Amino acid sequence: MSEKKTHAVTLIPGDGIGPEVTDAVVRILEATGVKFAWERYSAGADAFEKYEEYIPKELYESIERTKLALKGPVTTPIGGGFTSINVTLRKKFELYVNFRPIRNLPGLETRYPGVDLIIVRENTEGEYVGLEHEVVPGVMTSLKVITEKGSTRIAKWAFEYARKHGRRKVHAIHKANIMKLSDGMFLKCARKIAESYPDITYGEHIIDNTCMQLVTNPYQYDTLLLPNLYGDIVSDLCAAFVGGLGLVPGANIGDDAAIFEAVHGSAPDIAGKDIANPTALLQSAILMLRHIDENDAADNVQAALEHVYIEKKALTRDVYGTAGTKAFADAVVAALDSAKPAAR
């Protein structure tokens, strides 16, 4: 661990449950002894009130400087309003990888024990390019953009990850039987990249069948490589295997910058009540610690988190506990190695 280094991190607490889970996670990270210089910015509707911009230019400049952000969820208006902040940031910084590991936490009983899935979702193309058009009143079109460059780089990332982390299989997920050109391109690129990785088994499944296969037997998969929209949907589906949206971490990674954020959204139904589970953002923060080579701290937080789940005394109510967000964070801090009297 590079103990003396201070890591500059852009911090976007977000809205809804964002500020609560972000506070909890920052408190835990600070307790590891790693030094952070947080550059805190709002985004979305909150930012608009202050800066008259949904993403203030200071926020862009901060990420350009730090190349690193920890982000809480920001509400995206449905069926109108401003463009998703997540989508905008991913495009702006070319964060073409959306990485979502799906694993059970020890001590937490779920319908599917022992799940170990890696979701690699293309993060900048597909239906999320936001090219929608009213052709005539009553007729809308939405362009789905799949490029050779975008498909090749995400496939390469998935296979590289698989090789580096001893994964056995990569499945490309598609609907190329219907979307022959767009999903066809995604598949063609995945096949080509797969040829350079003979050590990794390559498979292809159609998205609808994949959903059924996942629910029937998630253990048959290892690493899933998906275009943007399918990846978004399948991530929520897979989150349910391991206990729900409150748990699953995510990372948006590009060649130059990375933003770490939970899979879940701003959950306005439970905001401001001290009941949200910060585990998803905390696990995203663990990914961030590994990304900046603070592996000892990452192991420390992971062990503390697992300890709290095994003990079951301070779990939030989405995982059948009764503790609040703050009490959960207190328990994780208390379980950190540095917080134990013996380790002082």
Ligand code: ATP
């Ligand atoms: P988005 O489209 O913005 O990604 P979503 O459709 O994934 O959002 P969320 O806002 O993530 O929806 O939440 C769906 C539901 O899951 C919430 O209403 C809430 O009940 C539950 N949930 C999400 N995150 C958490 C959390 N961290 N802790 C507890 N419950 C959560």
